[in-house]
Amino acid sequence: MAKVKIILPLLLILALAAWWFIPHDSEEDKAYYVAVFCAVDHQDSQTAEQQMRNVIEGGNSDYALQKIRYKSALGRRVISRWQALTPDEQQRARQDNSVCQQLLNR
Template identity: 75%
Template sequence: MTKVKFLLPLLLIIAAAAWWFIPHYSDEDKAYYVAVFCAIDHQDEQQFIQQMQNVIEGGNSDYALQKIRFKPGLGRKVVGDWQQLTPDEQQRAAQDNLACQQLLTR
């Protein structure tokens, strides 16, 4: 019985800590990163993350009190979603910004 009293709170603490450390992104953040991704050049896959970071952090004014920081995990997720598209879908998305956003947010 004493094991249960000790083990249950320990498991709850471990579960709460695991949930805390898993990144959680808002729908607004996801939509913003998809929009940024759809606006960049899609010729060089090696540069996707760097281009996204340049656009997101490059939009900060020098005098801004709250500067937007690039979230690499969310950037990698959007690139991963892009890589899951078929070549035909990628071609269509690269040519049409709206189609790109629709394909990556489904």
């Protein structure tokens, strides 16, 4: 019985810590990152990520109290979705921004 009193709170604390560290990105954030990705030059994934960072963090005003930080994990997920597209889909996405957003938001 004494072990249960120790183990149960410990498991609850571990579960809470695991939940805390899992990224919780809103649908709005995901759509924003997709829109930014479709707007920048995404020929090379390394430069695309840097350009996304520049756009997202570059939009902060010097006097802003709450500055938007680039979420690299979310940026990499958008880039990996791009890389999972077929070459034909990538070509169509390069030609039309709305098609790009539709393909990456599925």
